[in-house]
Amino acid sequence: MDERPVEVSVEFIQHISEQLNSISSRLLQRPQESEADCLYYRLESVVRVLRRLAAVVSLPREDEIFNVLYSSLEHLSQADLCVNFAERGPTMTVGKEQVQFLLEQHFKVHDIARMYGVSYSSIRRWMKRYKLSVRQTYSDISSEDFKSIINNFIGQCPNSGYRIVVGHLRSLGIRVARSRVLEMIRHVDPVGTVLRSLDLQLTQRRPYSVPGPLSLWHMDGNHKLVRWRIVVHGGIDGYSRKIMYLKANSNNKAASVLDCFLEAVHEHGLPHRNETATSQEKVFITRELSGCGAMCGVICNYYSAFRHLEELSLLDPDQDLHLICLHYIMLPRLNHHLQMFTRTWDNHSLSTEGNMSPSQLWLAGHVMNSQLFLHTEDHRTLGIDWDAPVAVPDPVQEVILPEPPLALQDIINSHLSLTIDPLMLQKCNTEADFNEIKSNLGDWISECGVPSIFSSTFQDVTSVFTQILKHYIYHRVASMVQQFKAGMNSCNLFWEKVATDWHEFLPIFTHTSVRLSRTVFRELFYVKWTAEGSNRREKEEDTMYQWECLLMSIQEGETTDITFEELLTFATGADAIPPLDFPHKCSIEFMIRKKAPADYHFLLLVLLCCTYRGELHRKTS
Known part of the structure; x- marks a missing residue:
């Protein structure tokens, strides 16, 4: 193969010679660590140019030249690298451990370069010297x-x-x-x-600027479970959106919030300013956290579970005993799931922040803003806004949760702690945890249809849990269900008719009793009014006003002599609404006692339902 002669200018050779002489002189003078990266970059550029030149021309003593150059590069690669932050303070050393840590935290190479104020190629060179790569951070999981x-x-x-x-x-x-x-x-x-994919909800985000991590925390409370005396308190860092604390408590006291805050300070550091969610801060927290399906799932799952227990008449939120047991079992589980959500949230990517996660923003913010608050004049007044409005307690908006008697709590909790571990399932994360479960609950699990529990290993946890669940949902009641079906079929194969037209019988077999209330009563009856403007209409409206007062007093507990069930029994003969409802709409009619004295008008409020009728008398002047 013919090679074309290539002429190399004298100026080029002279320039390469000057560069090598300059680098060698600096190496002989034992340069400072801060110059190592610069020299490495210059020498690498010379090697790159010479390699391109060697591809087209034959250089004298080529192998010897490149061996010396590569040896020099290897010598420089052993030096510690430093980055000089001229505007941020003293020199910061960037070692292998730091680069490796940031890669393990899923930082992109461009983000690492921006954090340390260097070029992308510099980070790549460091990774090459340290024999690090992004591919090494990927997990080998089946x-x-x-x-x-x-x-x-x-x-x-x-x-x-x-x-x-x-x-x-x-x-x-x-x-x-x-x-x-x-x-x-x-x-x-x-x-x-x-x-x-069909229910995309795009949240419109507004610009939000905070100087750096720990400069501003937002705090708020979630009251979706307040019916069962549970309040979730949370705090979020305004700069990184990282959750500082998130915990469910059985009260809404300031002392509980303070305990959460102090734990967060011990773990993350003291913030320079705090904001309670009163207006714009509440919008910020709601927009950030409510957009996450996991957070909604955690709270809504418990809300649905508690509601279902009420519908089955297994939970009464007005009974202290029920709530003490509920808090003992569910609060540790709820906090376990909230902690799982916290870790998930802190590691999920934010589209408005270049797909960086809150944890990455937190770390990057500390690196880039390490000198942000070092020159504050008076740390005792740090974070205080003297021009801000003074917070005034509002007793109307204050949510106070009644607490059960302390003695009752101690008795029940001490008894439950001896028999029930509320986090037993969550604690089964290792072989030792599973062995402890087999030791404590092996006999009970065996009776639940898992006789192989004692020979099972940690890999069989999911299978064991599934078998226990099937036992409680199906096998435990299978014989009773079969007896019920046989009894139904003994009546002219009635169960087969139910199975054929199951949708017709669904309201009966899936009926759950509805708790009677003022609203239910108002929907249950309709009023037969006389013509509007008549003399009787005024008396009827006066009577209905008294009827509403009676319902309200029962609802609020002011009247203890009669209950909604007794009132329904008096009117209809039934103490509950039938699964298929009453055959006819219940009605309220008004009748005048004809033999009343001339100076008295007596109205009879008559409740008509099905074939039952009752009367309520009221004396009016």
């Missing part, structure tokens, strides 16, 4: 284990999309390709994937 993790998480947080699932995986230290996560979500939750 498809079966990967499916199990995502399936369990979506089971606890059903409305979770791609970003939240990735946040949960990151919280577990798992990093996989985006395509693999999307494929597994579609496989595990196909219905939810379709529903989320």
